[in-house]
Amino acid sequence: MFVEEIMHRDVMTVSPDVTLAEAYQTLRRGRFRHLPVIEEGRLIGVVTDRDLRLATSRLADHPFAPEARVGDVMSSPVSTAHSRDPVEQAARVMRDARIGCLPVEEDGELVGILTVTDLIDAFLAVTGARRPSGRLELRLEGRPQEFAALTKVFADLDVSIASILTTQESDGGTRVIVRPETIDLRQVASRLCAEGFEIVWPPPLACQP
Amino acid sequence: MPTLIYGPGYGNYDFGDRHPFSPVRAEATLDLMRQLDIDAEPVIPEPATIDEVCSIHDREYVETVEALGTGEDVSDFERFGLGTADNPIAPGMGEGARHLVGGTLTGARRLMSGADERILQLGGGLHHAKRSFAAGFCVYNDLSIAIKDLVDHGMYVAYVDIDAHHCDGVQETFYSSEQVMTISLHESPEFLFPGTGWVHELGRGMGRGHHLNVPLDPFTRGAGYLRAFDAVVGPALSWFRPDVLVVQAGADGHATDPLADLMLTTADYEALFRRLIALTDQHAKGRMLVTLGGGYSLHAVARVWAILGLVLWDMPVPAKVPQAWLERWRPLLGDAPEELHDAALEAAPGQEEIESHNRQTTTRLLDAVAPLWI
Numbered sequence: 001m002f003v004e005e006i007m008h009r010d011v012m013t014v015s016p017d018v019t020l021a022e023a024y025q026t027l028r029r030g031r032f033r034h035l036p037v038i039e040e041g042r043l044i045g046v047v048t049d050r051d052l053r054l055a056t057s058r059l060a061d062h063p064f065a066p067e068a069r070v071g072d073v074m075s076s077p078v079s080t081a082h083s084r085d086p087v088e089q090a091a092r093v094m095r096d097a098r099i100g101c102l103p104v105e106e107d108g109e110l111v112g113i114l115t116v117t118d119l120i121d122a123f124l125a126v127t128g129a130r131r132p133s134g135r136l137e138l139r140l141e142g143r144p145q146e147f148a149a150l151t152k153v154f155a156d157l158d159v160s161i162a163s164i165l166t167t168q169e170s171d172g173g174t175r176v177i178v179r180p181e182t183i184d185l186r187q188v189a190s191r192l193c194a195e196g197f198e199i200v201w202p203p204p205l206a207c208q209p
Numbered sequence: 210m211p212t213l214i215y216g217p218g219y220g221n222y223d224f225g226d227r228h229p230f231s232p233v234r235a236e237a238t239l240d241l242m243r244q245l246d247i248d249a250e251p252v253i254p255e256p257a258t259i260d261e262v263c264s265i266h267d268r269e270y271v272e273t274v275e276a277l278g279t280g281e282d283v284s285d286f287e288r289f290g291l292g293t294a295d296n297p298i299a300p301g302m303g304e305g306a307r308h309l310v311g312g313t314l315t316g317a318r319r320l321m322s323g324a325d326e327r328i329l330q331l332g333g334g335l336h337h338a339k340r341s342f343a344a345g346f347c348v349y350n351d352l353s354i355a356i357k358d359l360v361d362h363g364m365y366v367a368y369v370d371i372d373a374h375h376c377d378g379v380q381e382t383f384y385s386s387e388q389v390m391t392i393s394l395h396e397s398p399e400f401l402f403p404g405t406g407w408v409h410e411l412g413r414g415m416g417r418g419h420h421l422n423v424p425l426d427p428f429t430r431g432a433g434y435l436r437a438f439d440a441v442v443g444p445a446l447s448w449f450r451p452d453v454l455v456v457q458a459g460a461d462g463h464a465t466d467p468l469a470d471l472m473l474t475t476a477d478y479e480a481l482f483r484r485l486i487a488l489t490d491q492h493a494k495g496r497m498l499v500t501l502g503g504g505y506s507l508h509a510v511a512r513v514w515a516i517l518g519l520v521l522w523d524m525p526v527p528a529k530v531p532q533a534w535l536e537r538w539r540p541l542l543g544d545a546p547e548e549l550h551d552a553a554l555e556a557a558p559g560q561e562e563i564e565s566h567n568r569q570t571t572t573r574l575l576d577a578v579a580p581l582w583i
Contacts, residue, residue, distance in 0.1 A: 129404025132344040158294040182295050183402040185343035186467055
């Protein structure tokens, strides 16, 4: 999954000369939190609602006035992503830098913005049931051909697979969550179990050849 | 007296001996009802017409189903969810499905005409069928079609679904409607097909607050199920005040069901049916249409639905299953209990955690709808 598949393309931007009050109104009207700052077509910073509220807070050591310029409080330089970056790389950058958005650039031009909310949406798209399906969970040992044997059982039963998710377990095994497009999950599970697969869900059942 | 709807055409909705959704389930139930002296000569419904089916389904989908059912050579049917393990291509499946739709539709029309107040449709309940997608054994959505007919005649319809699976097809049909309330209690979509039916699915636009989902943990038992039912269904119906209650009485929440993981007993079902009748009298002008649904353990569904019949017909529930019935169905029943009611379940660990989670689920649901129910 690439950044361009989940980013927002219509990006509201401001110039560094806009006042903090104006920038704050822009964020409030648009109901979002991150504003890239553009000067002469070039991305020079990002200002967030948090930046604005902290800068103008009476609790700050030297509070800025609402008439101050965005250029004085923005975060700069900016971490960015490319539209063809893998989503997981963008997520890693945001996590390490502890930031909530990445402006997306192509050839130095701003083409979109990626926020934590977009990453949550991507997570939901990956883990959710997009088609009517059940949930089968099993543990693999990491041997070759395991997946081939796994999917062959589905093929033999005429059951489509809506999604497959895997996670690594601490002991080196692989936890696999398959979403089969069938209401009769135990039929699949008992066949897999008869083929020697370790089934985590559905709970204990008799293996049927 | 309640009215029973059932026709020999229901037997045409048959995907073969190895398929769980067998017409034998209703046949065995009808036989058990008769042997328990429930005095009900079924009304035999006409099959629904293609046009009636198209009130909910796309015509292209319906034509594909009908053509496959008559053995025509059709390509590209897989995009409709047909030709799969759950919904294989079976001879007569279109016509068979229309018989089931006809039964539910007949029930709805008899309620509208005032001819009947309590109706048991001994079939149907195909709540997973979508506009142009077959899923979970369901080809035509008899419930959506019948409810649409009620709605088109100005009625406000409450739909309660006690099948172990979420009623995704029915919910989707009426998701933006303020004229239909859908309430579904089911095993959590985290584990069970179809993967929808979360608390946050509350409806869209005018329908917001009209669609309630109570996802329950696997291994939830009767006491917890009934507690969740009481917390949600009564308040919802009292707010919505429907003209009629439609119930999908799937019996796959039974502890022995091979497809789901809830732990209800026949006694829990009896309690549930008595509550549904009381709620109908209290909030839905006494008008109730009950269909069958899922349920894949033959002895369990026959006993649960026969108890449904006894409760609807205001008859006492006897202790024993008639011997003649057991003998007749023995080859399909296997080792079936001779009592009509199950023995009480043995204690099992983990119930406190399950109950704690279920209680939080109902609380979250009620908190979410409270501002919408004004």
